[in-house]
Amino acid sequence: MLNIRIVSKLFDSGMRVVSRRRGLMALLMACCLGLGSGVAQAEVPNAVAPKGTHSGEHVPQPIDFPHDIHADINGINCMYCHTYARRSKVAGIPPTSKCMGCHSVIATDKPRIQQLTEYWEKNEPPRWKKVHDVPDFVHFTHEKHLQRFVFENEGMNVENVDQVCAFCHGDVKKMTVAEKTKPLTMGFCVRCHEANEGPSDCWHCHK
Amino acid sequence: MSGNDINRRDFLKFMGLGGAGAVTLSGCDMPTTVTLEEGKEEVVSYLAPEEYVIPGIGVWYASTCQQCPSGCGVHGRVREGRVLKLEGNPDSPVNAGVLCQMGQASLQGHYNPDRITKPMVRKGGNLTEVSWEEAIELVNSKVGAANGKVAMLTGAMSGHQAELMDTYLAKIGGKDHFVYETINNAVAEAVNAEMFGSAQPRYNLDKAGAVLSFGADFLATWVSPMHFSQQYAKFRTGNRGVLIAVEPNMSLTGANADMWVPAKPGTEGVIALGVANVLISKKMVDGSVLPVDALATISQYGVDKVTAETGVGGDVLVRIATYLKERSPSLVLAGASAQSNTGGSQVVAAVNALNILLGNVGKTIGAEDAFPVKSLAPRRGSSAALAAFAKGADAGDYEVAFIYNTNPLYSAPAGLELNGKLAKVGLKVALSMFPDETTLAADVVLPLASPYEDWGTQVPGYLPSEGGLNVQQPLMRPLYSTVKGLGDVLLVLAKAAGAEELNQYADFYAYLQAGFAAMPASIKGGMSDAEFWSKSRQKGFVAVANSQGSLNVKVGDLAQVADKAGSDFPMHLAPAARAGMYDGRNANLPWLQEQPDPITKVFWDSWAELHPSTAAKLGVKEGDFIRVESAQGSLEVQVYVYKGVHPDVVAVPMGRGHDEYGRFASREKGVNPLKLIGGDVDAKSGELALYSTKVRVSKTGRSAEMPRLGGSESQVGRRLVSTVSADVYRRTEGGGNNVA
Known part of the structure; x- marks a missing residue:
């Protein structure tokens, strides 16, 4: 358990997320899922942007609103x-x-x-x-x-x-x-x- | 792991992640068919919204519920132009913020997929969709040629639509407006008018210390249930009042009673006189408030006679009398099972006499407030009206009949033989929302807007203090552009019939607005026309000043009518009314079909309640099908064995067993007990005696599981709710040990 606590502490220091538990979770997810570090985008402080993409269809609209x-x-x-x-x-x-x-x-x-x-x-x-x-x-x-x-x-x-x-x-x-x-x-x-x-x-x- | 702040949940998550090496929440990443949708649904913006409108946030408007005649005020939540939810209007003097399940479910009537959307005319035997112009033209030509032989058959009505209907009827020379409700208080209204000088006196349950109800299911179906349930709450708080129910089978009110006494329908008057007899003979009250004739009648109903006729023991009569006296003022009520009998008027007379004897008049029974504008006053329903219509139709008195807000081909007792009689009417015009039995038998069908799409006003049949004119305003635009409001249809018809004074009104909305402007100053309370109109719509009702009059007591003959003896049909049929299906009008609302009955917990089906001793004699158990036969016909229905029914009574609730009423009603498997009922009437008022029918019950041998929630009536010794037997409770007044 000790190792995990140290790692999570290290990880916490690099995160804006407050809780150590959450840090741990994010780290585990990062390791196991290969999702990257989860560092927030610069423009949105105190936030971890969600991951995942989807390739949507082009939906024709009554007016091609730009x-x-x-x-x-x-x-x-x-x-x-x-x-x-x-x-x-x-x-x-x-x-x-x-x-x-x-x-x-x-x-x-x-x-x-x-x-x-x-x-x-x-x-x-x-x-x-x-x-x-x-x-x-x-x-x-x-x-x-x-x-x-x-x-x-x-x-x-x-x-x-x-x-x-x-x-x-x-x-x-x-x-x-x-x-x-x-x-x-x-x-x-x-x-x-x-x-x-x-x-x-x-x-x-x-x- | 002690000293570590990883808890069990995190541990499990960790194990899930590391141990299996798989993606957690993987199930949650499966896109459902719904989330996959892109570009399927439309999303339409407002063109130019009102400033207060925010999509996604509801705006509440006041209107009035039309699901039964009690006229509860509602607030409807409207979002993006759609009404989504109804709640009781907290300011309404009728329901003070509460709304029953029927009101809640009325939205399913509004959005019902079986609504009629186009006018129809019978061509070559089939109803065929036509334009409004063609339908109205046909109606106008037939009415024009009818020479006044026109009848209106409607449910309970009041307010400006009723006023407009009167104007139209007068213009075409018709005079017959029959107001028919299966669930009514008409016998009591006739007797009350005679004995008190007030057809629908005001009851104050909240001021009573004890209430004795003879089948008056005031918490579910009687007169104004939401109003009385509010009073009942007060009656039960503080110095808790005692409720005693005497009825053939247990109603929701009976289930709430402290003391429940089974009685054969029609014998309630004998029990009432028995209680009066005890009160006088035990010198608990001064008998001199009643005339000598009445006292002489009461003296004949000694304990022995009452017990012989009703099976209710002397000890019960004494306990009832003691409760009523000790907790004075009390209140004695007569409901459907007591009234709707061949001797119903006499039962109500006995009940009223008991109230007079107990000194309740002026305390818990007060004079009604008549609504000051006569033309808007309520036309309360009766079943005598249906009998009168049937008689007129049979005699060929009507070339044209308009039928609105009632379904007599479903609800008329078989003994009335309405099908054949209605067929003799030349042109039957149904103003209707749904394809029910009567609508589909009509020659012209005019599709109406739902109550939440239409304008109107109502004066409740039971007007509570501070009550008045309810405003029914649309909560949204009609779902179909081809339906019209009742008022608009009447206006078009009346204009075509030559009512020139109506030409100034472009539509019913204008008529209504003018009607509000024409109200007496006493009602407007000093407001300008515009202010009054806007305030009325905002509040949802117009209060009238309380003109508390007094009752003129007059007691006539109290002698009870003896039950018809008959060995062929030994049992009484109780076609009990329940909140939910009500008189059958709600059978097309799936929420109410799905709602388990509060007593038997059956849904989507009918049942027959039998006492365990009767069931044992017959050799049937719960779920067995029995055949219930009367002189009119027979039906087969599953048995619910239950102590809350008199051993000589079989209770089959009304409201189910439709032949036609859209897809939801056709899915249920119920039966219609009204088709077993003969043409007997209460001699004095002419009201159909729904509880006088005698039946024979036999075993069919078929059996099936009952569709009901909750499989067991027993707690299997688990003490989920501790109980004591009634005997123990009586001895200890609830103070003894709780015994499970």
Whole structure:
């Protein structure tokens, strides 16, 4: 046992995660699963980003919404449009009125914007296809995750919220329409909960 | 490992990781078919949301439950434009925040996959989907040619829809609006009106020290169960009141009683007079409050006679009398099994006389508050109305009949022979949400919006103090664009019939808004029209000032009607009403089918309760099928052997055994006891005597496991709940040792 304690101590010193037990767990996982060291990304302090990838299908959407132009080129914060994420369990698709707030004047000559304007004038929101979903028996809340990793996270700069979103949604700002790049399976959730000391009671998610 | 902080759980994790060398949580990485879905479901944003709307967070709106006539206020949680959950409205004077299982399950009616979505007209014998225009045109032309020979057959109604229905009926020259409810309080209403001058007096269980219920299942189905369950909670706290139940088979109320006395249906009046006799002869009360004739009648019901007629011993009568006297004021109630008999009026008269004798009038029984706007007042249901409709239909009095919110082809007693009589009506127009027996027999089917998609108002049939007009507002937009609200349909029909005063209203919403503006100032309480309208919708009801009147007591003949003797059919049938299936209207709600009965724990099926001694005589045990035969027909049903039923009674609950009522009702295997019931009526009120039917019970030899939760009635000596026998409890008043 002594060896393990020493190793875990050493490991702790290199980690921002507080508990030694968790450090031990992470180390064991690192050794046994070959997952790498689990060091947090620089932009999100006090966090271990979840591991795992998924190669999602391309989902055709009614309008090829370019996330890259908005979030990357123009540097718009994710929460500007997905404004409900910090207040509700769902992040919400921005209301059409929000799109039109800018696009009644910006880029009105672009075909995609004309498509959007058509929807707006018909009083009909576009019927988007859901890319990220969890089963109905899973209670996932955006609000709690944003509180933990952004608003109640000491040293976290809210400008870098996209790094937190990327935990589960991948690097959306490099995509046009969103694609699923994380598995969003229970294992994916639970490993991240263990690494970040999230709640581990069954009923937290299955209620 | 002592001194180490690795606990058992971590140790196991460690062993799992290192020992097997496999990936932990591997099962959790298996994507389910659901998580695999990408781009299958749609997600639609708001176009321009209200500022307070946040997807994922519910907004609560007030409305009124329509699942039974008691009119409980509800708050509905609405998320992303869908109603997801109902709770009782905490401010409602009717239910004060609670809601029963039927109210909770009413959402399954709203989202029911069997809802009718398109108007239908019978063409060549089959119901065929047509446009609203075509259906309404057909109705209008037939009504126009009917020359006033039009009838309305509805469930309990009140408020602005009832007012509009009156306007329409008057316009087309019809005068017959039959308000039919299988589960009603109509015999008592008739007798109360005569004896107290108030059809539905106000009861205060919370002010009583003892309650004697003759089959009044006030915790589940009688009059206003959620209201009385709140009173009951107060009655049982503090100085705990005593509840005594006398009934043919144990109801939920009976199961809560301190003392449960089995009685044959129809003999409750004899028992009531027996108790009155004890009270007077033992000088516990002053008999002079009753007239001489009544006292003379009571004096005939001495202990020996009562015991001979009912099997209830003198000691029981004395104990009941003592409880009622010592814990005065008390309250005596008569429910369905007591009322719904050939001598039902006399039973209620005896019960009322007992209340008068005990001095309860003015203490636990008060005058009702009449709702000040007469045109909105409740039309409480009765079964005499159905009998009257059947008679009129049989005589060819109706060219057109509108049927709304009632399913008489299922619930009419066989003795009424309604099928043949209804067929004589030229055009049967069903305003309905579901394909039930009556709707599928109609010639025109107009699909209605659900109660949570429609506007309306209701005045509860039992108006509690501070009660008033309930507002029913839509909790979401209709699921189907091709359904219409009742008020809107009536408005279209009435306009077509030439009601010019209604032309100013574009829709029923406008009519309702104008109706609120026209309320008397006393109700508006100084608010402007706009403020009153908005406050009413916000609160979910409009309170009216309490005009506590007094009751005028008048006692008539109390003599009881003797039971019909008959050797062919020796047993009584109790078609018991249960919260859940109720009168059968809830058989299409899977939550309620799945909910085990509180007494027998049976679900998705019917059962027959038999006393162990009767079952032994018959040679049947739980799960055996018996045949229950009356002069009207027979049915086969599984036996539940149970002490909570009178030995001469077989109880088969009503509500199951539908021929038509959508996919969920067709999955259950139940039977309909109403099809065994003859056409007997209570002589005085004309109410159908549902508890007067005599039956014969025989063994079929078939047997199967009963579909019920919980396999054992015994604790097998494990002392899960310590109990004492009633005798021990009585001797020690609960103070003795708990004996398992």
